[in-house]
Amino acid sequence: MPTREVGRTADVSFEDLGIVPAICSALVEMGFEEPSPIQVQAVPALLAGRDVVGQAQTGTGKTAAFAIPALQRLSADGPRPQVLVLTPTRELALQVAEEVSRIGAHIGAREAAIYGGQPIERQIRALRAGVDVVVGTPGRLLDHLRRATLRLSGIRFVVLDEGDEMLDMGFIDDIETILQALPEGRQTALFSATVPPPIQRLTQRYLRDPIVLRATPEHLVAPLIEQAYYEVRGMDRATALCRILDVEDISRAIVFCRTKRGVDELAAVLQARGYPCEAIHGDMAQPQRDRAMARFRDGAGELLVATDVAARGLDIEGVSHVINYDIAQSPEQHVHRIGRTGRAGRAGIALTLIGPREWKQLRAFAEVTGARIVRRIVPTEADVALAARDSFRRQLAEALQADDLGAFVDLAQELAEEYPAVRVAAAAIKIAMDGARPAAEAAGAAERDHGGDGRAGPRQSPGDSQRLFVNVGSRQGVQAADVVRAVGAGTGLPPAAVSAVDVHEDFTFIEVPRDQAAAAIAGLRRWRVAGRPVNAEPARPRGSG
Ligand code: ADP
Ligand code: MG
Helix, strand or coil: CCEEECCCCCCCCCHHHCCCHHHHHHHHHCCCCCCCHHHHHHHHHHHCCCCEEEECCCCCCHHHHHHHHHHHCCCCCCCCCCEEEECCCHHHHHHHHHHHHHHCCCCCCCEEEECCCCCHHHHHHHHHHCCCEEEECHHHHHHHHHCCCCCCCCCCEEEECCHHHHHHCCCHHHHHHHHHCCCCCCEEEEEECCCCHHHHHHHHHHCCCCEEEECCCCCCCCCCCEEEEEECCCCCHHHHHHHHHHHCCCCCEEEECCCHHHHHHHHHHHHHCCCCCEEECCCCCHHHHHHHHHHHHCCCCCEEEECHHHHCCCCCCCCCEEEECCCCCCHHHHHHHHCCCCCCCCCCEEEEEECHHHHHHHHHHHHHHCCCCEEECCCCHHHHHHHHHHHHHHHHHHHHHCCCCHHHHHHHHHHHHHCCHHHHHHHHHHHHHHCCCCHHHHCCHHHHHCCCCCCCCCCCCCCCEEEEEECCCHHHCCCHHHHHHHHHHHHCCCHHHCEEEEECCCCEEEEEEHHHHHHHHHHHHHCEECCEECCEEECCCCCCC
């Protein structure tokens, strides 16, 4: 079998791969900027009707690599279902079905996820209603076959997703049974992070002259910089990022997100929480991008949130940190990103946030590049407070060394005659540390050299309202009305008191009267979404606790 190595792919667009406009526009809405390497190789091969074995690490976009051609090759008048995707777990079945639904949004395709643990009657009803794409776990699919509630005679495209995991879970016999029940002449694709021998044998038996694509990264050399990762669990990613920003000594940081939408959302949440930042991605007009870059370059902004495409080719001095808010999709991309820091002999640091499923991917990056990526724990609120205290202490020590205290000394002396000197100092510290600095003053670029200090104040809410950040959004099925209800339930606040509800994918902003903010937060924290407690906090300036 010929094997094609999937390497770096320069400037290929989704259109270039022969993807129809209805799907391209869905990909744009999903915030995808360009195809990943495995997509560049697999999509045209599958569109041409070939069987494909696609081997690439976790997180490299294998789902879209098969979902795009599977959807594009649907025929309107064929029998249903036409596409069958086998996945190892219920979570993956749901994830794949979700991605299929988003990619197929404009072609009116219908999909169903079929997995154990859900009432079978509901699935039977869904199947009977007619679906184009069935995504399921092997056990439950076999169940439906035995009950004759799923007919495979119309299947023209079958995908074995995450083949190695299916092997690990002992599904290999079930898979064979299902494959044998499928019509001859169908198209078959297998995607997997690794191809152990039993999976290899499966491809030899059930795939016809497949094109084998393997993303084997060439040996890569990671720049010699410090690398660390944080496993984020039990809190939202934005909160973790803010805490990290609070304790790290940052002069300039580039924060990478996977999608354009991700950049917009993260920039919005950072702004709202009082972390001024610039954002760039491929949907922005060039002049707009140039302006953002200019502000970042000349120090008016210390954070740049970017997609990989937008950040490509940027050479910026003095980047102390690269932060992978979303983990890279290939070792090459990871190396590319982290190379933005530590230039010209200066030390840099690359930090990567990972979710529970991204651990393997990170380890692969470390292996391929021979780099050490050390584990770090997301700072707690106490760590943040401590860091703010330390940094204030340093500033104060510097000010004590300087000779320009003259005017202040008089006032201090005056106060010291009236109050104990220690209390005078303590009161001054309290005012300095509590006070949200007026934005105009703090925006002065000159004061930004000390990591952790001199930032702009919070985005001012009009009048006497307080903007709150709530860590659930549309992806968790939350709608504006739910948030209003949750606030009301805890506090008796009338719905009208909650204004400006702004629901994003993973979080929501609301505004409430300032004197009711504490009650609203308490109410929101009693709220459960999908069984999990919700967190709410003021959208506030950093460093104030
Ligand atoms: P894999 O199956 O290889 O582990 P997934 O298909 O689950 O990876 O993709 C990982 C993440 O990357 C998903 O959130 C997916 O929506 C996103 N993704 C896939 N392709 C692209 C792309 N071309 N650009 C941006 N994000 C993408
Ligand atoms: Mg996958």
